Amino acid sequence: MADMPIKEVMTNLVVMLYPNESIHEASQRLARNGVSGAPVVEKGKVIGIVSESDVIRALMAPAEGRHSSSIADIFAFAAGMTGSQSGKTVADVMSDAVTTISPEESVWRAAAIMERKRIKRLPVVDTDGYLIGIVSRADIVKAMARDDKELERDVQAAIVVLGEDTIEDLSVSVDDGVAMIAGLADRRSTRDLAEKLASRTPGVVRVINQIEFEFDDRDIKTIRKENDPKDPSRDWHPTDVIHGIAR
Amino acid sequence: MQVRELHPRSVVTVESTDVIRIAVEELVREEVGAVAVFGAHGIAGILSERDIVRAVADRVDIDETTVDEYMTQTAVTIKPDEGVHEAMAIMSEFGCRHLLVEEEGGICGMISVRDIVAILGQEPD
Numbered sequence: 001m002a003d004m005p006i007k008e009v010m011t012n013l014v015v016m017l018y019p020n021e022s023i024h025e026a027s028q029r030l031a032r033n034g035v036s037g038a039p040v041v042e043k044g045k046v047i048g049i050v051s052e053s054d055v056i057r058a059l060m061a062p063a064e065g066r067h068s069s070s071i072a073d074i075f076a077f078a079a080g081m082t083g084s085q086s087g088k089t090v091a092d093v094m095s096d097a098v099t100t101i102s103p104e105e106s107v108w109r110a111a112a113i114m115e116r117k118r119i120k121r122l123p124v125v126d127t128d129g130y131l132i133g134i135v136s137r138a139d140i141v142k143a144m145a146r147d148d149k150e151l152e153r154d155v156q157a158a159i160v161v162l163g164e165d166t167i168e169d170l171s172v173s174v175d176d177g178v179a180m181i182a183g184l185a186d187r188r189s190t191r192d193l194a195e196k197l198a199s200r201t202p203g204v205v206r207v208i209n210q211i212e213f214e215f216d217d218r219d220i221k222t223i224r225k226e227n228d229p230k231d232p233s234r235d236w237h238p239t240d241v242i243h244g245i246a247r
Numbered sequence: 248m249q250v251r252e253l254h255p256r257s258v259v260t261v262e263s264t265d266v267i268r269i270a271v272e273e274l275v276r277e278e279v280g281a282v283a284v285f286g287a288h289g290i291a292g293i294l295s296e297r298d299i300v301r302a303v304a305d306r307v308d309i310d311e312t313t314v315d316e317y318m319t320q321t322a323v324t325i326k327p328d329e330g331v332h333e334a335m336a337i338m339s340e341f342g343c344r345h346l347l348v349e350e351e352g353g354i355c356g357m358i359s360v361r362d363i364v365a366i367l368g369q370e371p372d
Binding site for chain 2: 002027030031036052053055057107108111112114115116120137138140141142144145146176177202203205
């Protein structure tokens with residue numbers, strides 16, 4: 001999964017900020033779009049990047065002629081009033097050393113760059129430097145998660161370990177991490193084992209077990225235990241077992 | 248403004264011995280940026296998107312590697328009656344994006360830097 005190209009995991013519709021926008025406007029747009037940062041664009045090219053931490057730093061920074069910012073600044077800012085920081089523009093707070101990445105690079109490469117530079121997102125640019133998308137930490141995390149279809153295959157593979165035809169007409173479907181397994185098993189213990197294997201598959205949250213069984217072998221185990229051949233006092237009645245199997 | 252007014256979201260948890268894959272699935276399903284990690288003696292740390300990106304960067308097998316190998320061992324907490332400004336100061340001091348909200352010895356929620364920015368960006372009344 002880490003070898004997937006960036007273009008398959010990046011977000012295409014990028015929230016863009018413009019250098020002359022006020023921070024107030026910018027933070028509103030970040031919040032409204034549910035993103036925590038965005039590239040600053042001029043004529044289609046990336047000239048900077050603004051993150052939540054840049055906005056917060058701008059607010060925490062002492063205003064000119066003052067020694068500390070106060071909560072009043074934040075309220076003033078949030079209320080759109082003339083707080084000591086509210087005159088700032090995106091260009092004032094953005095980081096202008098932007099690292100970009102090509103859409104053909106791998107997810108792994110993006111992760112390595114983010115980690116080394118301690119950044120949360122990389123604008124994706126074409127060979128001419130024009131912005132075509134953005135890849136964030138969240139996109140990388142999503143790329144590493146398996147979707148339901150992949151989980152279905154994993155659960156299927158986990159259960160098949162029991163043997164190809166141990167469960168007749170085995171069907172597996174996964175919906176939001178909840179795996180539903182169905183089919184016909186020879187014994188109850190096989191059915192229980194299949195459930196255990198399914199629930200151990202990473203990514204499966206819960207298993208709904210609809211596998212039917214031909215006979216309940218839990219009682220047989222008890223009979224055999226009671227009739228331990230090593231036990232001299234055993235009272236072995238083969239017919240009991242036959243009854244057990246025949247229900 | 249107090250931390251409680253940010254309406255801390257409920258905490259998503261994983262076990263420290265879970266493989267990273269489990270945490271990845273939780274982050275994606277619950278749409279959170281970090282999960283609290285429980286160890287044998289309560290909260291053992293926090294595993295965030297950033298820690299997962301670090302694991303990907305290291306090219307480890309996330310189906311084999313456990314959460315405790317990549318989690319951030321300090322889970323920073325805040326009380327619900329503390330100020331949002333205090334939360335911002337703590338986040339910048341510790342360089343973290345998530346704080347666990349602690350009340351009467353228990354963890355009752357989590358706030359992230361995003362919750363704070365959302366407040367800052369609210370429409371003027």
